[in-house]
Structures are given as C-alpha cells and as structure tokens.
Amino acid sequence: MMDSIGLLTLITFSPLLGVLLLAFVPSNKAGTIKLIGVLVSFIPLILSFVMFSSFDSTINGMQFVEDFDWIQIPLADNAMIEFKYSLGVDGLSMPLVVLSAIVASMSAIAAVNMIKKRWKEYFILFFLMQVGLYGVFAAQNLFLFFIFFEITLITMFFLVGIWGLDKREDAAFTFLLYNGLGSAILLISFVVLLMSAGYYEGANGTTIFTTDIQTIIFNLNNSASPYELLGVGVSDAIKYGVFFALLVAFGIKVPLFPFHSWILKVHYQAPPPMSMILSGVLLKIGAYGLFRMNYGFFPEITETFSTLLIILGIINLFYGGILAFVQEDMKMVVVYSSISHVGIIILGLGAMNSFGFQGAVFQIVSHGLLASLFFYIVGVMYNRVHTTKFSELGGMAKTMPFTSGILLTGALASLGLPGMSGFISEFLTFLGLFENRPILAAISTLGVVLTTVYLLRSVLNVTYGPTAEKLTHVSDARSVEMIPMVVLVGFVILVGVYPAILSEPIQATLQLFLTRIGG
Numbered sequence: 001m002m003d004s005i006g007l008l009t010l011i012t013f014s015p016l017l018g019v020l021l022l023a024f025v026p027s028n029k030a031g032t033i034k035l036i037g038v039l040v041s042f043i044p045l046i047l048s049f050v051m052f053s054s055f056d057s058t059i060n061g062m063q064f065v066e067d068f069d070w071i072q073i074p075l076a077d078n079a080m081i082e083f084k085y086s087l088g089v090d091g092l093s094m095p096l097v098v099l100s101a102i103v104a105s106m107s108a109i110a111a112v113n114m115i116k117k118r119w120k121e122y123f124i125l126f127f128l129m130q131v132g133l134y135g136v137f138a139a140q141n142l143f144l145f146f147i148f149f150e151i152t153l154i155t156m157f158f159l160v161g162i163w164g165l166d167k168r169e170d171a172a173f174t175f176l177l178y179n180g181l182g183s184a185i186l187l188i189s190f191v192v193l194l195m196s197a198g199y200y201e202g203a204n205g206t207t208i209f210t211t212d213i214q215t216i217i218f219n220l221n222n223s224a225s226p227y228e229l230l231g232v233g234v235s236d237a238i239k240y241g242v243f244f245a246l247l248v249a250f251g252i253k254v255p256l257f258p259f260h261s262w263i264l265k266v267h268y269q270a271p272p273p274m275s276m277i278l279s280g281v282l283l284k285i286g287a288y289g290l291f292r293m294n295y296g297f298f299p300e301i302t303e304t305f306s307t308l309l310i311i312l313g314i315i316n317l318f319y320g321g322i323l324a325f326v327q328e329d330m331k332m333v334v335v336y337s338s339i340s341h342v343g344i345i346i347l348g349l350g351a352m353n354s355f356g357f358q359g360a361v362f363q364i365v366s367h368g369l370l371a372s373l374f375f376y377i378v379g380v381m382y383n384r385v386h387t388t389k390f391s392e393l394g395g396m397a398k399t400m401p402f403t404s405g406i407l408l409t410g411a412l413a414s415l416g417l418p419g420m421s422g423f424i425s426e427f428l429t430f431l432g433l434f435e436n437r438p439i440l441a442a443i444s445t446l447g448v449v450l451t452t453v454y455l456l457r458s459v460l461n462v463t464y465g466p467t468a469e470k471l472t473h474v475s476d477a478r479s480v481e482m483i484p485m486v487v488l489v490g491f492v493i494l495v496g497v498y499p500a501i502l503s504e505p506i507q508a509t510l511q512l513f514l515t516r517i518g519g
Contacts, residue, residue, distance in 0.1 A: 007051055008064050008087040011097065012134040014043045015127035022127075027120045034112045037123040041108035044134060048101040052505075055094055060508035062088030062140065062214075079207040081194070086140040086212065091509030092361065093137045095502060096281075096288055099368045100133040102491060103280040106372060106484035107273040113481060114272050114379050115163055122163060129155035129277065136285055142190040142198075142211035149186070152282055153179050156274065164269040171269035178262035182252035189245045193297070196238050217296050221516065243298045243305075246289065253286030254342050257315045267335045272379025279338050280372035284364050287345050291360070291513075295349070299517040303352055310350035310433070310440050316343030317447035325454040330381070330388040333458045334374040337414065340451065341367045347444055348429040352517060356432025357510045358503060362425035365502060366413075366495060369421065373410045373488040377403060380481055381462075385470040390458075395467030400476045404463040406485045411455040413492050416448060420496035 018040035025032050055063060065088040073081040089097060108126065115122050132151030139145040153176070161172030194211050197219040202208040220239070252259040263283075267275050295302050302309075320340025327333045341363065348360030380403060381396070382388055397404040413420035416427075426448060433441035477485065495502055 006066050007047065007054075008066055008089065008134075008138045011044045011047045011051065011101070012087070012131060012138060014047065015040060015130040017043065018127040019124050022120055022124055025120065027118075030119050033119045033123060037111060037119075037126065038105075038108045040127065041105040041130070044130065045101040045105045048098045051089070051094065052098050055089075055505055057091070057504045058508060060090070060512040062090050063094075064089055065140075067140075075209075077207075078205060079209065080202075081209045083143040083211060084141055086144065087135075087138040088140045089138055091506040092291060093288070094505060095361065095365055096137045096284060097134055099284070099365055100130075100137065100281045102487070103276060103368060103372045104130050104133060106376070106487055107276045107280075109480065109484050110273040110276060110376055110379060111271075113478075114383055118162065122159070125155045125159050126273075129159070133277075133281055137288060140213055142193065142213065142216070144211075145213075146183075146187060146190060149285065150183060152285070153183060156278065156282065159274050160266060160270045163271045163274070165271075166269075167265075168269045171265045174262050175266045178252055178259070182249045185245050185249040189242050189249065192238060192242055213292070213296070220297050221299065239298055239301060243294060243301045246294050246297075250286040250289040250294070251312075253289065254283055254346075255286070255339070256312055256342070256346065257319050257339075260316075260339055263339070264332075264335055267338075267375075268331060272375055272382070275375035275379070276372040279375060280368040283338070283342065284368055287342070287349075287360070287364050290349060295513055295517070299513075303517050306350045306352045307437070307440075308350075309346055310437055310444075313343040313346030313350055314440065314444055314447070316340060316346060317444060318343075318450065321447055321450035321454060325450065325457065327458075328390050330390065330393070330458060330462055331375075331378050333454065334371070334378055337374070337451070337455070338367070338371050340447065341371075341414070343447065344426060344429050347433055348425075351429070351432035351436055353432045353435055354510060354514060355428050355435065357513060358506065359425055359427070359429030359432055361506050361510070362421065362428055362495070362499070362502060366421035366425045366492065369488050369492050369495075370410055370414050373406070373485065373492070374414075376484050376488070377407050377410070380477055384474040385468075387470065390461040392470055393462050393468050394465045394471070395463070396471055397463040398467050399471050399474050402482065403477045403485070406489060407463065408459055409489055410492075411459045413489075413496070415452045415455050418496075419493070421492045422496075424496060424499045 018036055021036050022033060051064060068085045070085040071083040075081060129152055132148045132155065135148030136145060136152065139148055157172050157176050160175060161169050164171055190211060193216050194209055197216045198210045199219065200208055200210065200215055255263050267278065270278060317340050320336045320343065324333050324336035324340060327336060345360050345363045348356045348363060378388055413422045416423045430441055430445060433444060
C-alpha cells in the first residue's frame with residue numbers, strides 16, 4: 001500500500017513544505033520561523049519510522065520502489081540515454097534514511113537556541129539540505145544520486161559560510177574545494193560507468209544506456225559489455241580506474257587519511273547544528289558510497305584490496321586518536337575522535353565477512369548518533385561561555401550536572417561500554433577482523449585503548465576539578481535543550497541493549513554483498 005503513494009518521495013521532498021510555508025512568513029517572525037523549522041523536520045522523521053516498521057527484513061532486494069521515466073536523450077544508431085526517477089531502499093540504505101531523519105530533527109531543535117540571525121534563510125537552506133540527505137540514500141541511479149549529493153554540498157557551503165564562526169568563509173571555501181574535487185571525480189566515474197556498463201536492450205532492439213545501479217552491477221559482474229558508447233568498453237583497466245576513483249571520491253567525504261584536513265577547519269567553524277549534520281550524516285554518505293558502489297560494482301577488486309582498506313582504517317583509527325589525545329580544545333577532541341571512529345567503519349568493511357559488515361553498519365549508525373550528541377553538547381557549552389578550551393573550562397559537573405552526565409554517557413558509549421551502541425559496533429567489527437586478519441586486528445584493538453584514554457581525559461578536564469570562572473554562573477541545559485540529548489542517548493542505548501532492531505533489517509542485504517564477493 002505504501003509503495004503506491006510514494007513513501008520515499010514523501011520522505012525525501014516533505015521538507016519542501018517548510019520552504020513553501022516560510023515563503024509566506026516575514027523574516028522578523030523568529031518564533032514562527034523556528035516553530036516551522038522544528039515541526040516540518042518531524043514529518044520525514046515520522047514517515048521514516050513508518051517505513052522502518054513496514055520494512056520486510058527477509059527481502060534482500062529493494063523495497064518501497066518508485067521507478068518512473070524522466071529524461072530520455074535520443075542517440076544515433078538506434079540508441080538512447082535515459083535517466084529515470086528511481087527510488088528504493090534495502091537493508092543498507094533504510095537505516096541511514098532513519099538516521100538522517102533523527103539527526104536532522106534534533107539539529108532543527110538545536111538551531112532554535114544556537115542560530116542567532118537570518119532564521120528564515122537558515123531554515124530554507126536547512127530544508128533543502130534535508131532533501132539531499134534523504135534522496136542520496138534512496139536514489140537508485142547514479143544521476144539521481146549525484147544530484148542529491150550536490151544539493152548537500154551546496155547547502156552546507158552556505159550554511160557554514162553564513163552562520164559559522166569568525167573564519168566561516170575560509171572554512172566554507174575549504175569545504176567546497178575538497179568536496180568539489182570529490183564531486184568532479186565522482187561525476188567522471190559515473191560518466192565512464194554509463195559509457196561502459198550502463199546499458200540494456202529495449203523495445204525494437206533499441207540500445208538504452210542508463211545510470212541504473214542494478215543494471216550497472218549486472219553488466220559489470222556478469223559479462224563484458226557488447227556495446228560501446230564513445231568507444232569505451234568494460235576492460236580491467238576501466239574497472240580498476242573507476243574503483244580507485246570512487247575510493248578517492250568517497251574517501252574525501254568519509255574522510256580517509258590523507259583527505260581529512262578539510263574537516264578540521266569546517267567542523268571548528270561550523271555552527272553546532274551543522275556539525276551535527278556534517279558528522280552525523282553527511283560523512284556517512286562516503287561510507288555508504290564505498291559500500292554501495294565499490295563493493296557492489298567491483299566485489300572482486302574490493303576483495304583484492306581489502307588489506308589496503310584495513311591499513312587505511314588503522315591509520316585513521318590511530319591518527320585521529322593520537323591527535324585527539326594531545327588537544328586542549330574540546331571541540332577539536334570531538335573532531336579528531338570522529339576521524340578515529342571512521343577508521344572502525346573502514347576496518348569492518350575490510351574484514352570482508354558477515355561480522356565485519358555488520359560492525360561497519362552498526363558503527364555508521366552508532367557514530368552518527370554519538371557524533372551528533374558530542375557536537376551538540378559542545379554547542380550548548382559554547383553557547384554559554386563562548387569557549388571550548390580546557391584551560392577556560394573545568395568543574396562543569398557542579399554548575400551543569402545534567403549536561404555533564406550526558407557527556408560522560410556519550411563518552412562511555414563511544415569507548416565501547418557494554419549495553420550501548422558503541423560496544424556492539426566495535427565487538428562485531430573486531431570479531432570479523434580477527435576471523436580474517438588476526439595480526440592487523442590485534443594492532444587495531446590498541447586504538448580502542450587509545451580511545452578510552454583521550455575520551456576520559458577530555459571529560460575529566462571539562463567536568464571535574466575547580467569550577468572555572470566562566471562556568472561559575474552558568475545554568476544547566478533548559479528543557480528544550482535537553483530534548484536532543486535525551487533522544488540521541490535513548491537511541492544509543494536502544495541499539496546497545498536491543499541490537500536486533502538494526503541487525504535484522506540489514507542481514508539479508510549484507511548476505512547479498514557477501515554472495516557477490518564469494519563469502
């Protein structure tokens with residue numbers, strides 16, 4: 001029933017209702033604008049829960065599929081290029097749509113107190129970004145994926161460049177430079193895939209070239225292409241070239257070392273609600289792209305270079321952890337911690353088995369929730385004392401006990417305390433890694449120890465000891481500020497104590513990936 005009314009279209013484009021409503025609201029009506037911003041963000045959240053409850057975990061293919069003719073371009077020699085409006089979700093993408101809706105709605109609540117100017121423009125751009133967020137995970141052809149991908153890039157550029165801190169313009173252009181480069185590489189890769197493997201035979205013997213993901217997967221993994229558009233066919237050189245191009249493009253987005261430097265500047269300058277979106281969801285597009293496209297299009301090549309992926313994951317894990325340990329600024333600790341925890345996702349993908357893949361998906365969701373929580377707490381702190389440096393903080397547990405307790409809870413979840421999402425993701429990842437790469441797995445576990453050290457050091461610096469002068473007269477989080485904290489922690493605990501809520505829907509899809517790589 002839900003397929004017939006286009007549930008995924010409703011989820012993806014429902015934020016445009018907010019754009020329409022805001023068009024009729026005067027810019028000086030801050031209260032009304034903020035109310036619309038929050039309420040409209042809850043529409044895709046509710047719809048995503050409907051999708052989750054209706055999802056059939058026994059099916060490994062796409063569900064809630066919408067597939068319509070959109071753009072058709074005739075070519076010579078009885079051929080044409082078509083781009084379809086094609087949406088669908090499986091066990092890999094469905095949880096990420098739900099994660100996006102959760103983080104986006106909490107970000108909208110965060111913006112109520114943290115955004116101080118031009119509320120109307122902010123929420124219009126925020127709603128447009130949501131369209132990109134939901135669409136990129138639901139898109140079932142490369143053309144549509146790229147459009148939604150670019151929407152997130154453009155809107156984030158303006159949201160950082162207008163509402164960030166003092167050096168916001170520099171941070172925004174750094175973001176645009178790196179991610180624009182990644183987009184260019186992605187576009188070239190998609191064009192090559194269209195020309196070499198995106199084809200099928202239509203009516204009357206017409207050769208139809210398409211960017212449909214499933215068609216490209218079939219052609220790449222079943223036979224060499226009998227068709228050539230612009231003289232390009234499916235050769236090993238093409239396959240390896242596109243594989244590494246996608247690895248670089250999505251590696252910039254994740255981000256993988258050494259493509260990570262942009263995130264340091266952007267996170268520090270971005271407004272907290274955008275840091276929640278950036279770390280909680282946007283970076284996950286890179287991990288999703290690696291899984292969906294590198295593993296889907298080139299399973300054999302991915303298996304060949306799985307050790308390289310594990311090494312990259314280890315580098316991220318230790319690089320982020322070591323630099324997080326030496327930071328004297330809470331926000332930078334969270335930034336480097338985010339880089340470190342991305343390494344766990346890559347380790348899970350590199351394991352090339354069921355446990356590793358499950359661990360990677362669990363880590364994507366867990367880190368999305370925890371990173372959003374950390375950046376939100378840092379934003380609450382900064383909103384009161386306008387600093388996040390350890391030297392100007394301390395003793396927060398006395399003046400902000402609730403916020404301090406949530407900070408400690410998040411830290412314990414992030415370092416892998418049993419009963420929380422971080423434990424499940426790390427346990428499954430390392431279980432899978434020990435199965436295939438025991439030596440590299442043993443080295444990686446030292447990164448978990450490092451995580452414990454830098455997180456507890458940071459929490460102790462901020463919450464205990466003599467109360468800093470700037471914290472002497474501050475108040476704890478207000479009721480509206482507590483909502484994102486409670487909700488995000490609630491989902492972290494839910495996944496930790498009832499992991500089947502995530503493992504069941506992803507199982508069939510992950511098994512399909514394993515079948516493709518011969519596992």
